[in-house]
Amino acid sequence: MQVFDTVVIGAGVSGLTAARLLAQAGQRVVVLEARDRIGGRTWSHRADGYVADRGASWIHGIDDNPLADVVSAFGMRTAEFTVGSYQPDGRPIAYYGPTGERLDDDAVQRFADDIRHFDEHLAAAVDASESHGTYQEAIETALAGLAWDVDRAERVREFLLHRSEEQYGVWAGDLAARGLDDDVIFGDEVVFPDGFDELAENLADGLDVRLEHVVTRIAWTPDGVTVSTDQGEFMAARATVTVPIGVLKSGDFVFEPPLPEKHARAISGFEMNNFEKVFLRFPTKFWDDEVYAIRQQGEAGKWWHSWYDLTALDGVPTLLTFAAGPSAIETRSWSADQIADSVLEALRGVYGDQVDVPHQVLITNWQDDPYSRGSYAYMKPGAGADDHDLLATPIEGVLHIAGEATWTEDPATVTAALRSGHRAAQNILGRELPFGALTEALT
Numbered sequence: 443m444q445v446f447d448t449v450v451i452g453a454g455v456s457g458l459t460a461a462r463l464l465a466q467a468g469q470r471v472v473v474l475e476a477r478d479r480i481g482g483r484t485w486s487h488r489a490d491g492y493v494a495d496r497g498a499s500w501i502h503g504i505d506d507n508p509l510a511d512v513v514s515a516f517g518m519r520t521a522e523f524t525v526g527s528y529q530p531d532g533r534p535i536a537y538y539g540p541t542g543e544r545l546d547d548d549a550v551q552r553f554a555d556d557i558r559h560f561d562e563h564l565a566a567a568v569d570a571s572e573s574h575g576t577y578q579e580a581i582e583t584a585l586a587g588l589a590w591d592v593d594r595a596e597r598v599r600e601f602l603l604h605r606s607e608e609q610y611g612v613w614a615g616d617l618a619a620r621g622l623d624d625d626v627i628f629g630d631e632v633v634f635p636d637g638f639d640e641l642a643e644n645l646a647d648g649l650d651v652r653l654e655h656v657v658t659r660i661a662w663t664p665d666g667v668t669v670s671t672d673q674g675e676f677m678a679a680r681a682t683v684t685v686p687i688g689v690l691k692s693g694d695f696v697f698e699p700p701l702p703e704k705h706a707r708a709i710s711g712f713e714m715n716n717f718e719k720v721f722l723r724f725p726t727k728f729w730d731d732e733v734y735a736i737r738q739q740g741e742a743g744k745w746w747h748s749w750y751d752l753t754a755l756d757g758v759p760t761l762l763t764f765a766a767g768p769s770a771i772e773t774r775s776w777s778a779d780q781i782a783d784s785v786l787e788a789l790r791g792v793y794g795d796q797v798d799v800p801h802q803v804l805i806t807n808w809q810d811d812p813y814s815r816g817s818y819a820y821m822k823p824g825a826g827a828d829d830h831d832l833l834a835t836p837i838e839g840v841l842h843i844a845g846e847a848t849w850t851e852d853p854a855t856v857t858a859a860l861r862s863g864h865r866a867a868q869n870i871l872g873r874e875l876p877f878g879a880l881t882e883a884l885t
């Protein structure tokens with residue numbers, strides 16, 4: 443049996459961040475990863491010069507964000523793309539109304555002003571909501587207080603429902619009223635023309651990462667852990683556990699003895715979402731010029747309502763849309779052709795016969811991935827925002843849970859993964875560590 447100072451479970455951004463900092467501090471560290479690749483939910487498709495991020499794409503705000511500093515220090519190329527957080531405006535967006543006409547600049551301005559005005563009322567409704575209140579209830583409470591005419595209220599309502607779906611991959615009726623509290627962006631957003639998973643490659647450089655090691659059990663005492671995998675056992679003084687919430691809840695990943703009650707309760711307040719990406723590559727560009735995104739309002743946009751123009755990343759006309767929440771659940775068993783046809787039909791509702799046949803379609807399937815079981819975690823009604831941080835409370839100095847769902851301020855992001863891995867390393871070493879250490883070579 444192999445013995446280490448720390449066993450890190452999961453070679454996503456949180457696990458690799460913790461492992462790198464611990465290894466730099468002189469610890470004997472091993473990273474156990476179930477898949478045949480590193481990166482977890484950062485995973486870039488690369489073929490024939492085409493790069494597409496199947497998992498995370500955006501840094502949602504680069505100001506005062508250590509992730510932005512780390513990727514810059516690694517020399518990773520970024521491109522500004524500030525529509526990744528379902529903003530109503532701020533960058534050019536082509537809106538199409540329920541009857542198909544493109545909204546002029548004044549109409550877009552009025553709509554965006556409505557959203558901003560509504561958000562202030564919504565914040566008050568969220569503050570006043572019961573602990574088991576839902577985001578949908580808060581939306582309705584806020585709308586009732588505004589007494590807008592039916593159409594005006596409906597446009598705002600549908601935008602808010604789509605926000606819940608695109609930001610958290612969940613229908614607003616299943617999301618805690620406070621579930622989008624963290625939805626604040628500081629500075630521009632950026633994406634990665636060469637793929638976000640270069641971050642994991644950089645972090646893993648020099649580390650002892652064992653791929654295709656599926657962890658099934660962690661036996662722990664105050665003296666240490668024995669981690670069981672399908673390729674043998676690993677002993678260490680402690681474990682950093684970074685597997686997604688879906689894996690922690692699955693029953694295929696067991697703690698013996700079970701986690702303390704407060705950790706178990708925190709986990710039960712989260713759920714993995716339903717959120718998939720659909721990339722369409724076309725021979726010609728048939729949509730509006732110089733817009734970051736295209737949005738369809740009304741019933742026609744019930745499922746496919748937002749398309750993001752990624753053409754600037756490599757010059758090939760490319761649109762990205764999402765199956766998010768109810769549409770992801772509904773289309774989960776569909777073939778790629780069925781999904782593509784459905785998206786193209788919606789696009790024809792906007793652009794008619796101009797819509798070309800895509801020469802390439804890429805669709806993700808995170809819902810059926812046994813090592814993520816969804817794309818990221820959301821807060822169920824009844825969960826508290828602090829439950830994220832609570833989950834990361836070290837257990838007897840032996841178990842350290844990290845990962846996107848353990849960071850209250852900005853959960854469900856790569857930033858959260860990085861910060862949570864950094865916090866786990868600090869907790870283990872008992873001292874503060876600069877993020878800058880991550881980009882130094884391992885000795």
Ligand SMILES: Cc1cc2nc3c(=O)[nH]c(=O)nc-3n(C[C@H](O)[C@H](O)[C@H](O)COP(=O)(O)OP(=O)(O)OC[C@H]3O[C@@H](n4cnc5c(N)ncnc54)[C@H](O)[C@@H]3O)c2cc1C
Nearest residue numbers: 452454455456476482483498499500657845846855856859
């Ligand atoms: C479609 C999609 C879009 C997203 N968009 C964005 C975005 O634009 N911006 C953003 O900031 N974030 C986004 N995210 C979220 C972001 O990708 C995650 O928050 C982040 O990558 C999570 O990192 P992590 O280290 O916490 O978990 P993971 O990356 O999931 O790492 C955990 C690792 O544990 C491994 N593992 C699981 N089970 C076992 C086991 N039994 N034994 C051993 N190993 C195991 C997994 O294989 C994985 O490698 C998106 C995610 C998805 C899927």
